Structures are given as C-alpha cells and as structure tokens.
Amino acid sequence: MSTPLPGTAERVPTSTHEAINEQLRQEIGERLQYYATNPDEIDDRLAELEREWDIERTLEANASGLILVLLGLGATVDRRFLVGPVVIAAFLFQHALQGWCPPVPVLRRLGVRTQREIDAERRAIKAIRDSQ
Known part of the structure; x- marks a missing residue:
C-alpha cells in the first residue's frame, strides 16, 4: 500500500x-x-x-535563476548544460510532492x-x- x-x-x-x-x-x-x-x-x-522569504519562495527563485543560467550556457557554451534544467525541474517536482529536494536540508539548516x-x-x- x-x-x-x-x-x-x-x-x-x-x-x-x-x-x-x-x-x-x-x-x-x-x-x-x-x-x-x-x-x-x-x-x-x-x-x-x-x-x-519562506522556503518555497527561496527554492523557486534559486531554481529559476539557475535554470536561466544553465539554459544560457547550454545555448552558447555547451549543450550538456541543458541537462541541468531537467534535473532542477525533477527536484522541484519531487519537492512539490514530498516537500523534500536536495536544497531543502541546506536551506533549513540556514534557518529558512x-x-x-x-x-x-x-x-x-x-x-x-x-x-x-
């Protein structure tokens, strides 16, 4: 079950x-x-x-900023950077379902x-x- x-x-x-x-x-x-x-x-x-800022806003801002940087690097430097936004999207989805993703423990320890x-x-x- x-x-x-x-x-x-x-x-x-x-x-x-x-x-x-x-x-x-x-x-x-x-x-x-x-x-x-x-x-x-x-x-x-x-x-x-x-x-x-609460943890949700902090995660959203950090994830979107990192995605934008990685998309820019993927478009101008090396296409392998495009894997990053996929991984970040998966982490955000995991967070939406479970409330956990890799940055959460770090942010919580920092007091977010x-x-x-x-x-x-x-x-x-x-x-x-x-x-x-």
Whole structure:
C-alpha cells in the first residue's frame, strides 16, 4: 500500500530532520522572550517578518535563476548544460510532492522557514504587543 503524500503545510517540516525543526522552534521561542521584554522593537520585527522569504519562495527563485543560467550556457557554451534544467525541474517536482529536494536540508539548516512558521511567529508577536 502506498504512503499518502503529506499535506501542503506539512511537507517541509515532515521531511526535515526533527533536530532542525526543534532548533527553528527554539529560535522562535527565544525571539518571543526577547520581544516580551523589548516591546518597543515589535513593530520593526513585524516589518522584518513581512519581508522574510519562506522556503518555497527561496527554492523557486534559486531554481529559476539557475535554470536561466544553465539554459544560457547550454545555448552558447555547451549543450550538456541543458541537462541541468531537467534535473532542477525533477527536484522541484519531487519537492512539490514530498516537500523534500536536495536544497531543502541546506536551506533549513540556514534557518529558512516555512510560511506557517513565519506566520506563527507573527501571530505570537502580535499577541505580545496586544497584551502590553
């Protein structure tokens, strides 16, 4: 029997090592503690969160940029570069289905979060602000 595909919101956290998920949660907790004692900085943090790129946007931008470069190299330097866009497209398809592709573990270790994680921090910080 086949395993069902994870839901959209769960894809990345499900395919991320639990230690990395825990580290990201800890960092959010530490920031919440900081803003609870520094409420005058909350508006700046909310503005930062509005500009933060989630993992989906980061993957899409990096993949499309790399595809464009490889297509240009394939057209002008060597046709073998055209294999790159095919591989990248396969990785993006894998990510769409499973929430995992080779760049995901690297990006998660670098602290790139899902939109759900960003939104959770935003809601918690707004709750802190509203309780002040």
